[in-house]
Amino acid sequence: MSLVRRAMGALVxxxxxxxxxxxxxxxxxxxxxxxxxxxxxxxxxFPPGAIFGERWIEIGDHTLVGERVSISCGMMPGPDLGPDSIVRIGSSCSIGRGSHIVGHQSIDIGDHVFTGPYVYITDQNHVYDDPETPIGRQWPRNNPVSIGDGCWLGAGAIILPGTRIGRQSVVAGGAVVRGEFPDHSVIAGVPGKVVRRYTPGAGWHAPGVALAVEADAS
Incomplete structure (x- = not known):
């Protein structure tokens, strides 16, 4: 029986x-x-996640996208979203399994960007301007997202609308990120904040440390 099970398992x-x-x-x-x-x-x-709006999606050379990754443009298949691309993923990237990239206006992911699994990137969010109207029935708001070359996004990170992350930056696992961050940043926490920076001559350091070192040196 064990031989049969082994053979069947190998075939499967x-x-x-x-x-x-x-x-x-x-x-x-x-x-x-x-x-x-x-x-x-x-x-x-294979198997992919929800993929639609392909006419507005560009993916650069030698990029690998993991299993069950959803990449979509618009709220549903079918509508004409205009002449320009919306989701642009650069070359030699690796998108971790189970991640979601949901574009409505503009998402730019640079070259050599790697993500862990279950990362969520979107340029649209619900609003709650009217306190009497259910939030899901209020028209959402878009804000472009940009992720620079060479970044690493840890497992479960969430990149919210309006975020601009500089090149060669790290987003810690589970961070919820919104805002603008310079090159060579380490971003962690909820909400995401810069916890380390790189400065030529000082290397990687906590925010403000390099300025203090320069002040002491002068």
Whole structure:
């Protein structure tokens, strides 16, 4: 019986590996043709998450997208969202499994950006201006998002509308980030704040430490 179970298990795993390979979305597959651009070497792993609005999505060369990643433009499939792309993911990125990238106006992710699993990035949020109208029935508000080259976003990080993260920055796992952050920042917490910076000559340091060192030196 154990030999039969082992043989059946091997067949199942081989079969699923074959399904994953065939089901991946690449520039050469029919599903890949729906995107505005899928660069050379792009692979969106099977099974994908909710993917729609492909006409407004660009993904650069050699970017890998994990299983069950949702990438969408607009609230639902079908509406015309205009002539320009909305979600732009750079080259040589790695998007962790179960992540969501939800664009309505503009999301720019630079080159060589890596994320852990279950990261959420959106440029739209609900508003609560009218205290008498259910929040879900109030028209949401958009604000562009930009993530610089070379960033790392830890597992479960949430990037909210209006966020601009400079290049070569780290977002800690579970951080909820909104606002503008300079290059070479380490951002952590809820709400996300800069907890470390890089300054030439001082290296990585807590905010304000490099200024104190420079003041002492002078």
């Amino acid at each position: 795993h081989r079969g699923y590996s074959a399904v994953r390979a065939v089901g991946a979305i690449t520039p050469a597959t029919p599903a890949g043709y729906r995107f505005r651009r899928l660069g050379e070497g792009v692979s969106i792993a």
